[in-house]
Amino acid sequence: GKWEREINFSVIGQYVDYLVKEQGVKNIFVNGTTGEGLSLSISERRRVAEEWVTKGRNKLDQVVIHVGALSLKESQELAQHAAEIGADGIAVIAPFFLKPWNKDVLINFLKEVAAAAPALPFYYYHIPALTGVKIRAEEVLDGIQEKIPTFQGLKFSDTDLLDFGQCVDQNRQRQFAFLFGVDEQLLSALVMGATGAVGSTYNYLGKKTNQMLEAFERKDFSSALNHQFCIQRFINFVVKLGFGVSQTKAIMTLVSGIPMGPPRLPLQKASREFTDNAEAKLRSLDFLSFNDLKDGNLEACS
Numbered sequence: 001g002k003w004e005r006e007i008n009f010s011v012i013g014q015y016v017d018y019l020v021k022e023q024g025v026k027n028i029f030v031n032g033t034t035g036e037g038l039s040l041s042i043s044e045r046r047r048v049a050e051e052w053v054t055k056g057r058n059k060l061d062q063v064v065i066h067v068g069a070l071s072l073k074e075s076q077e078l079a080q081h082a083a084e085i086g087a088d089g090i091a092v093i094a095p096f097f098l099k100p101w102n103k104d105v106l107i108n109f110l111k112e113v114a115a116a117a118p119a120l121p122f123y124y125y126h127i128p129a130l131t132g133v134k135i136r137a138e139e140v141l142d143g144i145q146e147k148i149p150t151f152q153g154l155k156f157s158d159t160d161l162l163d164f165g166q167c168v169d170q171n172r173q174r175q176f177a178f179l180f181g182v183d184e185q186l187l188s189a190l191v192m193g194a195t196g197a198v199g200s201t202y203n204y205l206g207k208k209t210n211q212m213l214e215a216f217e218r219k220d221f222s223s224a225l226n227h228q229f230c231i232q233r234f235i236n237f238v239v240k241l242g243f244g245v246s247q248t249k250a251i252m253t254l255v256s257g258i259p260m261g262p263p264r265l266p267l268q269k270a271s272r273e274f275t276d277n278a279e280a281k282l283r284s285l286d287f288l289s290f291n292d293l294k295d296g297n298l299e300a301c302s
């Protein structure tokens with residue numbers, strides 16, 4: 001029905017409380033990949049951003065809005081809007097249909113967007129597997145601050161740890177934020193110097209991931225590794241079943257109890273079979289709090 005095609009803005013406030021209280025997540029990245037930001041209309045993106053900023057006030061530390069779009073004008077409109085509503089930062093992916101063919105062209109595009117919100121910290125969102133723009137992040141960062149004065153850092157959603165490590169190594173003096181976006185490899189990125197993480201699994205494994213971050217902080221690397229392996233067991237399991245944004249949405253509904261609704265076309269709702277299997281795995285790993293499994297939880301990882 002029609003309701004299935006519209007955004008349910010009314011659950012966002014509830015979801016803020018859930019993330020803060022149940023998952024220990026205090027920073028939100030809005031309208032990115034998981035939020036299907038690129039499948040929303042501009043007016044929907046504005047309303048979603050407004051809702052997160054308003055409902056997150058005094059509860060969340062930071063709300064960063066992804067404002068990337070194929071149209072520079074739309075991107076600028078969203079950037080300006082993010083500034084108006086009091087967001088804490090904006091992020092932009094590379095335009096992915098008519099693509100920038102080199103680093104300088106990409107930076108020129110990013111610069112024009114950043115200039116529409118001259119007071120907001122700006123993040124480049126590097127996600128080459130989805131944009132098809134394979135320009136290495138390390139190259140994009142080289143000299144970027146001279147071109148984009150509000151440049152604050154990078155959201156790095158790629159498995160190339162050479163590129164990521166070089167981003168950190170070559171910018172040591174600059175206090176950039178290096179936000180890593182491959183949840184199953186976060187520990188390796190922390191070793192390389194990641195200063196934060198943005199990812200889909202923190203919606204439901206936030207608490208678990210925070211335990212890993214705490215272990216890393218106190219230099220208890222063997223326990224940090226145990227946590228990472230636990231997270232990997234789950235991700236590896238769902239990857240084999242077929243894992244993407246639709247499946248993430250189903251797991252988010254399952255774990256939070258807050259209805260996320262189906263994804264929007266071209267995505268298709270996750271199958272019942274997927275959700276059942278994912279639930280069984282979450283239980284066996286002790287990732288669901290109401291753990292009623294008496295046998296078969298040999299791999300419980302708390």
Ligand SMILES: CC(=O)N[C@@H]([C@@H](O)[C@H](O)[C@H](O)CO)[C@@H](O)CC(=O)C(=O)O
Nearest residue numbers: 032033034157181182183184198199200
């Ligand atoms: C391609 C993709 O969706 N990557 C996710 C990861 O969190 C990913 O789901 C996770 O590492 C499991 O592979 C994030 O990088 C995306 C993200 O943070 C976003 O919603 O913008």
